[in-house]
Amino acid sequence: MEISLQDSIGKSISKDIDFAYHKANLVYNNETIEIVEPIAVRGQVTVSQGIADVKLSVKTRMRYTCSRCLDIFEEDFELEIDEKVSKDEQEDENIITLEEGDVLDLRDVVLNNIYSALPLKVLCKEECKGLCQDCGFNLNHGTCECAHEELDPRFSALKDMF
Ligand SMILES: [Zn+2]
Ligand SMILES: [Zn+2]
Structure with a gap:
């Protein structure tokens, strides 16, 4: 047009x-x-x-x-x-x-x-959870077999300090 x-x-x-x-x-x-x-x-x-x-x-x-x-x-x-x-x-x-x-x-x-x-x-x-970095499983569809620590970014910053 x-x-x-x-x-x-x-x-x-x-x-x-x-x-x-x-x-x-x-x-x-x-x-x-x-x-x-x-x-x-x-x-x-x-x-x-x-x-x-x-x-x-x-x-x-x-x-x-x-x-x-x-x-x-x-x-x-x-x-x-x-x-x-x-x-x-x-x-x-x-x-x-x-x-x-x-x-x-x-x-x-x-x-x-x-x-x-x-x-x-x-x-x-x-809030897409993305893929597991280890096995590639789509984390929106559940959890995979890999062990994941659910890290709160505030705690992980603390952890880095110690
Ligand atoms: Zn997605
Ligand atoms: Zn996995």
Whole structure:
């Protein structure tokens, strides 16, 4: 979905946006995140004086690999986009400048916003226990045969002192 910012000189154009597209995978922090459903984009873009006011809702579903226990899990992904894009640099720092040309590709806007909305560290759940460092057992599914001292970090600091 491409929108020309050139046409808008001297007038204001509003466009209803409703499209979906497939994008197979994202590579993020050296991890691959699979996009398992088409990315659905709805909303409105208003272009006036070479500046696009982009208001979009994005919905899809992602398949992640937990960075701690390596479990694969799926989650719905939703995102609201509200940003302004200009073909020329503006004094207002909140207005993003198009890298080149005067055509705004909404798929680029969506993708950039998806990347910045992803968590820094993908975890299946906040309190994921990860894998046993000795046998590789997924500690979310129970306990393994290895002997683990449950060390409270405060006590282990004490222990180091003695
Ligand atoms: Zn996990
Ligand atoms: Zn173990």
